[in-house]
Amino acid sequence: MIPVNTPLLNGNELNYLSQCIKTGWISSEGPFIAEFEQKFSNYINRKHGIAVSNGSAALDIAVKALGIGVGDEVIMPTFTIICPAQSVVTAGGIPVLVDSDPLTWNMDVIKIEEKITAKTKAILVVHIYGLPVDMDPILDLCKKYKLFLIEDAAEMHGQTYKGKKCGSFGDISIFSFYPNKHITTGEGGMIMTDNDELTERCKKLRNLAFEPKARRFVHYEIGWNYRMTNMQAALGLAQLERIEEHIIKKRQIGLAYQEGLKNLAGFQLPLPKTDYAENIYWVFGLVAENQELCDSTVAKLAELKIGTRPFFWCMHEQPVFQNMGLFKGESYPVAEKLARNGFYLPSGLGLDNESLKQVIAYFNV
Numbered sequence: 001m002i003p004v005n006t007p008l009l010n011g012n013e014l015n016y017l018s019q020c021i022k023t024g025w026i027s028s029e030g031p032f033i034a035e036f037e038q039k040f041s042n043y044i045n046r047k048h049g050i051a052v053s054n055g056s057a058a059l060d061i062a063v064k065a066l067g068i069g070v071g072d073e074v075i076m077p078t079f080t081i082i083c084p085a086q087s088v089v090t091a092g093g094i095p096v097l098v099d100s101d102p103l104t105w106n107m108d109v110i111k112i113e114e115k116i117t118a119k120t121k122a123i124l125v126v127h128i129y130g131l132p133v134d135m136d137p138i139l140d141l142c143k144k145y146k147l148f149l150i151e152d153a154a155e156m157h158g159q160t161y162k163g164k165k166c167g168s169f170g171d172i173s174i175f176s177f178y179p180n181k182h183i184t185t186g187e188g189g190m191i192m193t194d195n196d197e198l199t200e201r202c203k204k205l206r207n208l209a210f211e212p213k214a215r216r217f218v219h220y221e222i223g224w225n226y227r228m229t230n231m232q233a234a235l236g237l238a239q240l241e242r243i244e245e246h247i248i249k250k251r252q253i254g255l256a257y258q259e260g261l262k263n264l265a266g267f268q269l270p271l272p273k274t275d276y277a278e279n280i281y282w283v284f285g286l287v288a289e290n291q292e293l294c295d296s297t298v299a300k301l302a303e304l305k306i307g308t309r310p311f312f313w314c315m316h317e318q319p320v321f322q323n324m325g326l327f328k329g330e331s332y333p334v335a336e337k338l339a340r341n342g343f344y345l346p347s348g349l350g351l352d353n354e355s356l357k358q359v360i361a362y363f364n365v
Contacts, residue, residue: 002359004307005180006350011242016234030230036237043240044167046192048199051233052206055154055176057226058189059087062172065201066148068093068121075115076124077107078314079335084124084152085315096120097316099332103271106133113141122148127156127166130254130270130279135161135169142170155282157182158247162276167192180348182246182282183239185232246349247280253347253356254281260360266293283344285311287337294341306359311342
C-alpha cells in the first residue's frame with residue numbers, strides 16, 4: 001500500500017520525547033511548550049504563539065477571542081474543511097460563503113466585497129492545498145470596512161505571500177499540526193497574534209477560562225480544555241528544526257508529479273505558481289473533467305493499493321448545515337466542481353522515490 005500520507009520523524013523526535021518521559025513532564029505544564037511557542041512564533045514572525053490541542057481548537061478560540069457571536073457574519077470560502085464554518089456556527093455566528101478561484105482553488109477574492117453587510121464582523125481566509133489566498137485585496141477590505149481578519153494557515157507551514165510568511169497576516173491566525181502537515185505534533189495547533197490582549201484572552205480560553213487572580217475552580221465564563229501537551233510540543237520542536245528540509249522535499253514531490261503528469265489528459269493539475277507565491281504542494285491534487293472520470297480513477301488506484309483522498313466538500317452542501325436551515329438555495333459552481341471531481345495523490349513527507357515513480361507510472365501506461 002502506498003498511503004496518501006506518511007509523516008517523517010527522523011530528527012530529534014525520539015530524543016525530545018525521551019526527555020519528557022525521563023523528567024515526568026508529559027502534561028501541558030512542561031518546558032517544551034513555551035519553547036515551541038516561542039520558536040514557531042519567531043519562524044512565522046509573530047509576536048505571540050499559543051499552543052493548543054488541534055487546529056479546530058485554535059479556530060474555536062480565535063472566533064470567541066474576537067468576540068464573534070450571535071448574528072455576526074463571517075465571510076469565508078465554501079470550499080474548505082468544515083472546521084472554520086463549524087467554529088463560527090457554534091459561536092452563534094453566520095458563515096457567509098464565497099466561491100473558489102478555478103486556478104488556485106482558493107476563495108475568489110473578487111467576490112468578497114459584494115458579500116459585506118452591516119452585520120459582517122470578520123473575513124476568515126483559508127489557504128487551500130498549496131497556494132495562498134491573494135491577501136492584499138483582503139487586507140484592503142478589512143481596513144476599509146473595519147473588519148477582523150482571521151487567517152487559517154493550517155496547511156501552509158513555511159509558505160509565503162510576497163515574501164511574508166503565511167500565518168503572519170491579520171488580527172489572528174491559526175495552524176494545525178496534524179500528521180499530514182509539514183510540521184506535526186500528532187494532533188495539535190497554534191494560535192498566533194501580535195496583540196497582547198488577544199494573547200492573554202486566548203491563553204485563558206484554552207485553559208477552561210480559569211481566572212488568573214480568582215480562586216481556582218471558580219469560573220465566570222465558558223472556556224475549553226484545549227491545551228497542548230509537553231510531548232506534543234517536543235515533537236513539534238523537533239519537526240520545526242527541519243522545516244526547511246520538509247519544504248524542499250514537498251516541492252520536489254510536487255515538481256516530480258508536474259513533470260510526470262504534464263501530458264495527462266482529462267485532468268487539471270495544480271497551478272505551479274502565481275505572481276505572489278510558488279506552490280508549496282501541501283498535497284498534490286488533481287481535478288478531473290467530470291465526476292465519472294474522477295470516481296473511476298480513484299477506484300483503479302485503490303485496486304493498485306495507491307491511496308487517495310477526496311477534496312473537501314462544500315459548506316453549502318454539508319447536510320449538517322442544511323438541516324440547520326443554512327445556505328438555502330445557494331450554489332457555487334466552481335467549488336462544487338472541485339468537490340465532486342477533485343482528489344489528491346500520495347504526497348506525504350515519508351513518500352519514497354520508488355513509490356512516487358509507481359504512482360506516476362500508473363497514469364502513463
